[in-house]
Amino acid sequence: MIELSRVSAPTAIQDLGRYGYQKFGIPVSGVMDEVSARLANYLVGNPGDAPIIEFVLRGPGVRFHSSAVFAVAGDVEVELNGIPIEPWQSHWAKRGDVLEVGTLRRGVYGYIAFAGGILCEKILGSCSTYPRAKLGKPLTQGDRLKLGYALLTGKEGKRLPEQLIPRYSNKSEIRVILGPQLEHFTEKGVETFLSSAYKITPNSDRMGYRLEGPEIEHSERGADIITDAIPLGAVQVPANGKPIIMLADRQTTGGYAKIGVVARVDVPKVAQTRAGGELRFKAVSVEEAQELLRRRERTLKAVEMFLKEKARAYSIKIGEEDFLAFVEKEE
Amino acid sequence: MPMPLFKPAGDSAVAVIFGDKIDESINKKVHAVANAIEKASPDWLIEVVPTYTSIYVYYDPLKLGYQEVLTAIKPFLSAEPRGEKSRIVEIPTVYGGEFGPDIEFVAQHNGLTVEDVIEIHSKPLYRVYMLGFTPGFAYLGGMDERIATPRLERPRLKVPAGSVGIAGKQTGIYPLESPGGWRLIGRTPLRLFNPEKDPPTLLQPGDHIKFVLITEDDFREIYREEWGEGND
Numbered sequence: 180m181i182e183l184s185r186v187s188a189p190t191a192i193q194d195l196g197r198y199g200y201q202k203f204g205i206p207v208s209g210v211m212d213e214v215s216a217r218l219a220n221y222l223v224g225n226p227g228d229a230p231i232i233e234f235v236l237r238g239p240g241v242r243f244h245s246s247a248v249f250a251v252a253g254d255v256e257v258e259l260n261g262i263p264i265e266p267w268q269s270h271w272a273k274r275g276d277v278l279e280v281g282t283l284r285r286g287v288y289g290y291i292a293f294a295g296g297i298l299c300e301k302i303l304g305s306c307s308t309y310p311r312a313k314l315g316k317p318l319t320q321g322d323r324l325k326l327g328y329a330l331l332t333g334k335e336g337k338r339l340p341e342q343l344i345p346r347y348s349n350k351s352e353i354r355v356i357l358g359p360q361l362e363h364f365t366e367k368g369v370e371t372f373l374s375s376a377y378k379i380t381p382n383s384d385r386m387g388y389r390l391e392g393p394e395i396e397h398s399e400r401g402a403d404i405i406t407d408a409i410p411l412g413a414v415q416v417p418a419n420g421k422p423i424i425m426l427a428d429r430q431t432t433g434g435y436a437k438i439g440v441v442a443r444v445d446v447p448k449v450a451q452t453r454a455g456g457e458l459r460f461k462a463v464s465v466e467e468a469q470e471l472l473r474r475r476e477r478t479l480k481a482v483e484m485f486l487k488e489k490a491r492a493y494s495i496k497i498g499e500e501d502f503l504a505f506v507e508k509e510e
Numbered sequence: 511m512p513m514p515l516f517k518p519a520g521d522s523a524v525a526v527i528f529g530d531k532i533d534e535s536i537n538k539k540v541h542a543v544a545n546a547i548e549k550a551s552p553d554w555l556i557e558v559v560p561t562y563t564s565i566y567v568y569y570d571p572l573k574l575g576y577q578e579v580l581t582a583i584k585p586f587l588s589a590e591p592r593g594e595k596s597r598i599v600e601i602p603t604v605y606g607g608e609f610g611p612d613i614e615f616v617a618q619h620n621g622l623t624v625e626d627v628i629e630i631h632s633k634p635l636y637r638v639y640m641l642g643f644t645p646g647f648a649y650l651g652g653m654d655e656r657i658a659t660p661r662l663e664r665p666r667l668k669v670p671a672g673s674v675g676i677a678g679k680q681t682g683i684y685p686l687e688s689p690g691g692w693r694l695i696g697r698t699p700l701r702l703f704n705p706e707k708d709p710p711t712l713l714q715p716g717d718h719i720k721f722v723l724i725t726e727d728d729f730r731e732i733y734r735e736e737w738g739e740g741n742d
Contacts, residue, residue: 201559203711205645302705312645312686359517359525405532408559408566410523432561432642440520468521469571476572
């Protein structure tokens, strides 16, 4: 069992989301940065979808009431019993130890994974917290969480290769698949969207990021559509011409025209860009976006194997470029 | 019915669009096809979200690419709505007073009395076209335009669960306590969303609902049954 000894910022249990209930109006929710969360889980030997702690900007303090193996994901200072330790590595904690996670130097969301995952009572098939509908509660100081059973021996000391640590910047190019309501925009409007820089406003949260920048012109059809569904990463443009990127806690349906949908591989990049950060959009085909996703998944699979010591990693330099190659071990 | 339109909605969903107006027969087709896909539950399917005129089919692109998903969806497009009668769900409602603080405004705005508003609002059978927006929220069709009223200029910070409101030409029920800008005319003690139930929502697409007048005493009694003691 662990206890939250300090909570200084919004902190909650999430998994990869609550699927199958959007038709009842229940948002998917789940982690904002799927890649960081999955990597943290892989570091402690969990499957990628194990329930995990997500924090915004500032990490919590955690007191261990029993031995555990944990890993922190994020560009952040971490201390165990006052001694600095590294994020993106798995560590052993014993009963009585105290973990202190500081403030993220970059990015917005950080994660703490525990071997065995956090035990929670699933609601509608998921442990994701969605306080608006009382599906779980945000964590507060003094909350005690049980961890799932896991063999801890040999799980500590795992390290993510340097090249694979996500590096989030405050200026990103975001790939989008245009549509599905492209006819609600003029050619000029689409051109504006694809050629301008948009700043993330402070009025942004797990539901969506509101952007500031040149107004996107609607066609004579206007900003309103007959209400339809809102996929993850949908870029809605209300009548004021300012785009909103819909994220984990988005409502399931809505009535604003969508100019595009962010490619899934770039959703973590959006989520990890802070208010004031700048996004530029680039159109890709649905096939390209799916190929990017397949590539990402191959990498994540290889990392998972590597951390389970079922694969070896090699650094290779070809010309000026560094590559990381994974080779499966023979049984 | 003509062939629907397919449009990618990102790399993990396809919008299957059956029409461009709110229409009962189009919506029935939407639900028939959505149910057929859901029932077959192919391994590439994540979930379906049927709306007024379209179905968003969420799929796993690691299992099936976009073009292949279109091919896989096509056989389901022939599904037809079954002729069975739709369910009528009665919604016990107290109109006016603290339960519907905007009812006088709605009356005045439309040159009616409060009694007229209650009569006009509680008369029709409203069709549930879809659920969405927030857990258990039903998009209803069939409100009489004589009681249409614009939203509040300043949304309330807290609207109690069960509040019945009007926004423009729409009427609806707030399933959860939330902020909101609808003109509130009444409140039902029924619980529209309960995550412990299967299905978790009282209303289902294709249902018809009928608002039924009750007294404040009835409200309190039903409220206790639905929400338990001391939960307000």
